[in-house]
Amino acid sequence: MRVCIIVEGTYPYITGGVSSWIQMLIENLPGIQFDVVHLAPWRWKRPFGYKMPKNLNRIYEYLLFSEGDTSNKFVDTNNLVLNVRKLIDFPRSKKADLFSEILKDVAGKNLYSAILTKEFWDFITDIYSHYFESEGFTGFYWTVIGFIIPIIGAIQSIPPKADIYHSTTTGYASLSALVGKYIYNGKLIITEHGIYHREREIEIMKSRNVQEVYKPVWIEIFKLISEVAYKECDALTTLFEKNQLFQLELNADFSKMYVIPNGIDVNKFSKVKRIEHETFNIGMVGRVVPIKDILTAIKAFSIVAKEHENARLYIIGPTDEDEEYYQKCVELIDLLELNDKVIFTGKANVLDYYGLIDVLLLSSVSEGQPLVQLESMACGIPVVVTNVGNCAEIALDPDGQSGFVVEPKDYISMSEKILELAKNKDLWHTFSENGKRVVRDKYTLSKMIESYLALYREVLKNG
Structure with missing residues (x-):
C-alpha cells in the first residue's frame, strides 16, 4: 500500500500539532510506504524538524506561487472561461458539482498558459465591469491574481502515484490530492484537525491586506474548495464530533464521516x-x-x-x-x-x-x-x-x-x-x-493507529 500525505506549510519543518501527528502515523505504520507533498508559499530554509522514518520514501516540495509541474497538455481556455462564468452564476447548491468537473478537466494540464490569453483578460475585465467597477482596476486585477495563482499552483502540484491520497486540510492541499485522485485513480481521505474554511474565514475577516469588498468572495472560494473536497473524498475524518457539525454545513456525506481522536504513547x-x-x-x-x-x-x-x-x-x-x-x-x-x-x-x-x-x-x-x-x-x-x-x-x-x-x-x-x-x-x-x-x-496511540490502518484498508476494499 502506498499513501501520499499532502500538507500545507507544516511537516517536516514545523514541529508539534499536525506535524507530530504525521510523524507518529508514518512511524507506527511500517508496513505502508509513504510519500509527503509539502505545499508552501515560499521555499523553507530551516532544517527538518523530524528524523525521516524508513518507510517515508520522499518529500515533494511545491511552491504555491510558482508554475509547479507545468504540462505540455494545454487547457481549452474558451471552455475553461465558459465553465468559470457558469460557476459564478450557478446557484450555491450546484457549484460544487461544476467545480469538481472543472478540476477533473484541468488535472494534469498547463493552467498557467490560460491566464496569459486574451480570453482570460476579457473574462477578468467583464467581471470587473459587472461587479467591481466602483473599485480601482489595478487593485482589482492584482487581488484576483492573488486569489488565482495559489489555486493554480496547488492544482499543478501533482503528487506521485499512490493508492491513497491523505490530505490534512480542505484547502490547497486538498486540490493537489484531488488531482492525484483524478490522474491516478487513487482514493482520497481528508483529515481535518481544525475546520479549514472556518479558520481561513477568521483570518480573512481580520486581515488588513484584503479590502472589505473582496473578503466575502475569498471566503466563498475557500468554502467551495472545502465543499468539493467533502463531496469527492472517499472518507472524511476529524478529531471530535463538534467538528462534524461544521462539515455537515457544507454538505459533507455523513456515511463517509469518521471521528478518530488523536492518540499519544x-x-x-x-x-x-x-x-x-x-x-x-x-x-x-x-x-x-x-x-x-x-x-x-x-x-x-x-x-x-x-x-x-x-x-x-x-x-x-x-x-x-x-x-x-x-x-x-x-x-x-x-x-x-x-x-x-x-x-x-x-x-x-x-x-x-x-x-x-x-x-x-x-x-x-x-x-x-x-x-x-x-x-x-x-x-x-x-x-x-x-x-x-x-x-x-x-x-x-x-x-x-x-x-x-x-x-x-x-x-x-x-x-x-x-x-x-x-x-x-x-x-x-x-x-x-x-x-x-x-x-x-x-x-492512546495504539487506538489511533489501528483506526487509520482500518480506514486505509476499508477505502481500498470499497474501491
Missing part, C-alpha cells in the same frame, strides 16, 4: 517522574506564534507572580517561526519586570520539562485536539485551557475533570484558575489522577 509520558522543586512552575508547550496567544499568557502570569512569589513560567518551544511576535513577548516581559521569572527554552525535548511543570497553560485562540494537553494529562499535570477546539471537552470529560476551562483572551480568569490549583493541593491531585485515567482509556 501513554506509557512513555506516564513514566515521567516528578522532579523536586521549590518553585510553582507553569508550562506552555508550543511554538511562539500569535495563534498560541503567548501575550495573554504572560499577562495572566504577571498576576500569578504578584500573589505567588516563587511562580515561574516556562515557554517550551521554538521562537524563530515568527520573530516579530517573539520580540513582542520579550518586550511585554520587560515591561512587566518578569525577566527573572519567564524562561524561553527554545526548541526542546518536552520530556525534560514535564517533570518540573505543575500546571499546563494553553492560551490558544484556535486549536484542534492538542497533543500537548493529552501528554500533560498522561504525566499527571492538571491543565488550564481556553475554550477552543476540543480542549474543553477533554478537560471536562464526564469520566473525570482534569483541569479548568476559560475563554480566549481572559487572562484574569486564567490567573485565577492557576492560583486555585497552586493553593488547593487536593484539587490538584484529583485533576492529576483524572487526567491520567481519561487519557489511558480514550487517547
